[in-house]
Amino acid sequence: MISTDVLIIGAGAAGLMAAATAGYRGKKVIVVDMGKKPGRKILISGGGRCNFTNENATPENYLCSNPHFVKSALSRYGSQSFIELVERHGVEYHHKTLGQLFCDNSAQDIVDVLMTECDWAGVEVHLRSEVSSITKNEQGFLVSTTNQQYQCNSLIIASGGLTMPKLGASPIGYKIAEQFGLKVLPTTAALVPFTLHDFDKERFDGLSGISIPTEVTSENGVTFKENILFTHRGLSGPAILQISSFWQAGQAVTLNLLPEQSITSLMEEWRESSPKKSLKNMLATLLPKSFIEAMVSKNEITDKAINQLSKEEITQISKYLHTWIIKPNGTEGYRTAEVTLGGVDTDELSSKTFEAKKVPNLYFIGEVIDVTGWLGGYNFAFCWAAGVACGLAV
Template sequence: MIDTDVVIIGAGAAGLMCAATAGYRGKSVTVLDMGKKPGRKILISGGGRCNFTNENATPENYLCQNPHFIKSALSRYSAQDFIDLVERHGVDFHHKTLGQLFCDNSAQDIVDVLMTECDWAGVKIALRNEVLSVQKNDTGFLVTTNEQQYQCQSLVVASGGLTMPKLGATPIGYKIAEQFDINVLPTLAALVPFTLHPHDKERFEGLSGISIPTEVTSEDNTQFKENILFTHRGLSGPAILQISSFWRAGQSISINLLPDTPIEKLIDHWREHHPKKSLKNLLSTVLPKSFIEAMVSQQEITDKVINQLSNAEIAQLSEYLHHWKINPNGTEGYRTAEVTLGGVDTNELSSKTFESKKIAHLYFIGEVIDVTGWLGGYNFQACWSQGVACGQTV
């Protein structure tokens, strides 16, 4: 049996950040992970470049049943604090749209930063250690893995959610919470592509790979202005991934295919300059030609000469292009989702330390808890902030 001050379950973003922070405070820390290498989800994020934070991260960018919960951690360790850390380690990075920051080289750079910090802080990383059981005892917790037993004063559960089971995602964190009578909210796949009903899938066959700048609105009036992408299964792209966190089974979404230009204004211009051209050809100058051809062939869009369009037809076209209704069949699920919505109820945790209000010295951080960020580096920032807040306390 190995004695240590702190055991952290999960060598992901939150767990490693917490480990380094606690280690620098002189705590003996062991991180347990069932994988062959640390930071597996970091490595595949952002297309292998890791969108490691967002300069605009605020509490408004997170979904949580308690919207105030994340405020404390974010205010104490901001995006700029993590950027400073990355710069100290000499990692080259670049800015993309909407405040997103990516590594120039590889996501491995971020894992290297975290592992270097853990090394400097004296943290032990025990890989290929699957947690089999957790017991509370007089001196803290006894954690049994397939390899070893660990006795610790403080236990941090940073085991992640259910997303990407191929990377080893398990419900261990939720099971530990339930074992100690800590409420776990229902979970859903989030930041995930939509699948379509067979009739819609058939309609959009042949459009796979086509991307359109749009504004997508959910039934609760949440809006995201980014691209959608047609796939062979349904719809993806940043706007779809974002809205998926706000969508529930049976609901529809509304897509504005021309978010910056009212179609009426375009038609006025076309009538003046191209009165003899067909609507199909002119629409193909502002939207992908194959999409317009598909909609015309399905008689969703009329194919008349511009100066022959009636006011009723223009109104119908406007409704279609600016409020295109899609009723998804479902999502691709945890297999391709980027995050898990729901999880350990934050009302059960301290927002300052992430300690359980019921069980002393038991902490939950990262994706396992009910804090879900938007797409664009927000979830990593939540992990850095939570890891530091927890690591300063354990």
């Protein structure tokens, strides 16, 4: 049996951040993870470049049953603090739209930063260690894994959610919470592509790979303005991933395919400048030609000369392009989702330390809890903040 001050289950973003923070405070820290290597989700994030934070991260960018829960951690360790950490390690990065920061080289740079910090802080990381049981005793917690038994004073659960099961995602964190009497909210895949009904798949056959700048709105009025992407199975792209966190089965989403323009005003201009040109050709100057041709072939957009269009037809075209309604069949699920919505109820935890209110010295951080950020580095930003807050408290 190995005794330690702090045992952390999960060698991901939040777990490694908490480990290094606690280690620097002189705590003996061990991290156990069932995987072959640390930071597996970090490595595949951002297309392998890791969108490691967002400069604009605020509490408004998170979904949580208690919207105030994220404020404390984010206020104490904001995105600039993590940017300074990667700069100290010489990681080269670049800015993208909407405050996103990506590694120039690869996501491995971020894992290297975290593992170097853990090494400097004296943290041990034990891989290929699957947790089999946890019991509370007078000294703290007795944790059994496939390889070893650990006695710890403080136990941090940073085991992640259910996304990407191929990387070893499991419900262990939720089971531990329930074992100790903590409420776990229903979970679902978030930041995930939509699948479509067969008739819509047929409509969009041949459009896979086409991207359109769009404004997407959910039934509850949440709007994101970014690209959508047609896929073989449905719709993806940043705007779709964002809105998926606010979508529920059976609901529709509304797409404005020309958010920056008024098709009615353009028609008036075209009547003057290009009256004999076809609507199809003029719309193809605004939207991908293959998309317009597909909609014409399905008789969803008429193909007449501009000067032959009636007022009713112009109104219909405007409505179609500005309020394009799609009812998804479902989502791609945890297989391709970036995060898990729901999880350990934050009402069970201290927002300052992430300690369970009912169980002293038991902590939950990261994706396992009911905090879900927007797409664009927000989830990592919260993991870093939660890891630091927890690491300072154990």
